[in-house]
Each structure stands twice: as C-alpha cells, then as structure tokens.
C-alpha cells in the first residue's frame with residue numbers, strides 16, 4: 001500500500017492530487033453538444049465560440065446598437081464585433097471570455113497575437129470528426145451527454161430517420177415543452193398520434209403521455225429524463241406541470257429505472273430581445289424538491305439549482321434523501337468563485353457523494369476550458385480537504401485518492417443511474 005506524504009502544504013502531496021484531478025477521464029453529464037450525425041446542430045469553431053450566448057449577454061453591456069441590428073449581422077460579423085468589444089477594447093477577464101482564450105491556448109494557438117483571421121484559418125483546416133476526439137482528449141472527457149428534444153424540429157427528423165449511435169455520445173431526453181407549456185404541447189402530441197387532451201387532464205391523457213415518453217426513451221436509449229424549471233415551481237399542485245410530473249413522468253421513470261433530472265431556478269426570457277442570452281435566475285422554493293424526494297422514494301432525482309442562495313438548502317436536502325443526486329455548477333454558477341464555494345460546501349456537507357461539475361457546453365471546444373478551469377478549482381479544494389485530514393494523522397493512499405476522484409468524476413453518477 002503506497003501511503004503518500006500528506007502534510008498540509010507539502011508540495012508533492014498537492015501535485016499528486018492535482019495530477020489525478022487533472023487527468024482522470026470523466027463523463028460530461030449535461031451538455032448541449034450533438035453527435036456529428038446531427039450535422040449543423042453540432043456547433044464548433046471560433047465564430048461559434050465567440051457568439052456563445054454567455055458572450056452575447058456581455059457584449060451588450062458595451063454596445064448601444066439596437067438589438068435587431070446585431071441579430072441582422074452574419075455570424076462572422078457578430079463574432080468580429082464581440083472580439084473587438086470584449087477582447088480588444090476591454091481586457092477579456094470575464095469567465096466566458098477567458099474560456100475562449102484557454103481553449104485557443106490548449107490548441108497551441110498564440111493568443112497574444114490577437115490575430116482573429118489566423119485563428120479562423122486554423123479552425124477551417126480541422127476535420128469535424130477528428131476534432132471531436134481531439135477536444136475530448138484535451139478536456140479529459142470520455143463521454144458527452146447530449147440534450148435531446150423530441151420537440152426540436154431540426155433534431156426530431158434525425159431520430160425518426162434512425163440515428164446510428166456514436167459511442168462518444170449519450171442521449172438524454174429533454175422534455176421542457178411538455179411540462180412548462182402543456183397548452184401548446186398537447187396539440188402537438190395529438191398531431192403525432194397520442195390521444196391527449198389539453199384539459200381536463202385525465203387518466204387517458206396521462207397514459208398517452210407515458211406512451212410518448214416510452215417511445216422516445218426507447219428510440220433514444222436515454223440516460224435520464226430532464227427538465228429545467230422556473231423558480232416558482234411548486235409540488236404537489238393542481239397545475240399541469242405538477243400533475244404531469246406526478247402522473248406521467250415519475251411513473252415513467254420508475255418503469256424504466258431512469259433518474260428524473262430537475263434544474264430549478266431559471267426565469268426564461270427576462271429580456272427576450274437577447275434571445276438565448278435573455279434568460280435570468282430566481283430563488284427557488286426547494287420545498288417542492290423535498291416533497292418529491294420524500295413522496296417518491298422509488299424515484300431518483302438528479303438536481304442542480306441555478307441560484308447561489310439555493311445551494312446550501314440543496315446540500316441539506318441531499319443529506320436527508322439518498323434518492324437525490326446533486327450535480328454541477330450550472331450556468332451563472334459556473335464561475336470560479338462559485339465553483340470553489342459550492343464544491344467546498346458540498347464536500348463538507350455530503351462528502352464525496354455528488355458530481356461536482358458538468359460543462360453545459362454548447363460549442364464543442366468549450367469542454368476544454370470548462371473542464372480545465374473546474375478541475376483546477378476542484379483540485380485546490382481537495383488538496384485543502386486531504387490536508388485537513390492529514391492534520392489528524394489520517395493518511396490517504398494514492399489508490400484512495402484515485403478512487404475518490406473517480407467517484408466524483410462519473411463513478412457516483414453512473415452508480416446512481418443504475419436501475
């Protein structure tokens with residue numbers, strides 16, 4: 001048994017932990033990336049990186065052009081504008097700006113030249129398939145979990161034609177329109193041959209929604225069923241969202257042994273003129289989650305919450321309910337100081353029994369920076385925690401550190417998903 005020298009502040013000890021955290025391959029359990037067969041749905045390249053909606057929100061801090069004028073520009077022109085405003089006219093220190101540079105640097109591109117045309121040329125020379133594998137290697141990602149919506153008119157035909165599985169990608173069934181916009185979704189389901197009625201909600205409708213979920217679960221071979229939800233979500237309740245969860249989604253998940261992934265806290269279209277960049281955050285009442293976990297012990301819930309102020313309550317709930325798996329630092333919480341705070345809080349309250357991060361990447365190359373940045377922070381926090389243990393005389397072996405990191409990086413999650 002190799003016991004490592006674990007004195008607080010001992011450099012080889014810290015280096016060893018960092019080494020394990022930086023190099024352990026992991027599944028990225030929630031992204032918006034697609035397998036190449038989905039063609040234009042898989043976004044990659046410098047113009048996509050620069051027009052990421054996180055950066056679009058930031059560029060309007062500096063622009064006083066009308067929103068429509070920006071949207072009327074071509075993607076390349078939008079990227080040029082963002083590069084000029086956020087990289088050249090101000091130093092690119094926000095997390096989303098820094099991420100672009102981390103990514104370029106990882107490819108060996110010299111960012112200090114600030115030569116956007118040369119960077120474009122480099123990306124144009126990459127072939128998509130090899131590029132995917134290279135990005136995954138640089139990020140240390142062994143599997144990419146997609147977000148797959150039967151309600152997306154570009155995506156649905158690919159599934160209906162018959163998607164040939166790509167081992168690098170895992171499908172995940174996303175059902176927001178079903179739960180958050182039932183009045184408009186019911187007629188669509190009806191058109192697709194499911195005998196549902198918008199109202200009143202009755203057994204026939206619930207059964208048909210389950211048939212819809214079963215069809216797509218089988219077609220996609222999904223890892224879980226996911227929804228993002230507004231801060232004012234309550235459960236139980238008489239509204240369509242709550243009823244559909246209780247009488248269709250949860251029984252479906254039990255039948256197929258799937259986790260229900262719940263992401264509370266998003267206020268959609270706070271500023272619709274920003275399009276995808278226009279969503280905001282609100283404080284959720286996690287009593288709804290408590291009621292779900294307590295009321296449905298046979299269901300598994302994987303949860304990330306958007307508001308910083310909800311993070312502590314979520315950890316406390318995870319101490320009470322083993323059918324709750326906490327994951328990721330989502331969206332506005334995916335910034336260094338919050339990743340550090342949340343990772344430390346989670347380790348202190350629920351030990352090693354969670355999944356610290358997912359990338360939420362929308363553009364392929366983003367997995368590189370999102371994981372590099374997060375891994376560094378997770379390593380720093382773990383060094384501190386193992387050092388605290390060393391103060392007591394407890395010694396961890398190298399194998400134990402590797403085990404712990406593997407658990408954080410996919411092991412816990414994959415066990416949780418097992419039917």
Ligand code: RAT
Pocket residue numbers: 032228276331360362
């Ligand atoms: O993080 C994002 O890119 C958001 O726009 C959302 O897609 C969010 O992650 C979600 O899954 O709803």
Ligand code: ZN
Pocket residue numbers: 030031032360
């Ligand atoms: Zn997402």
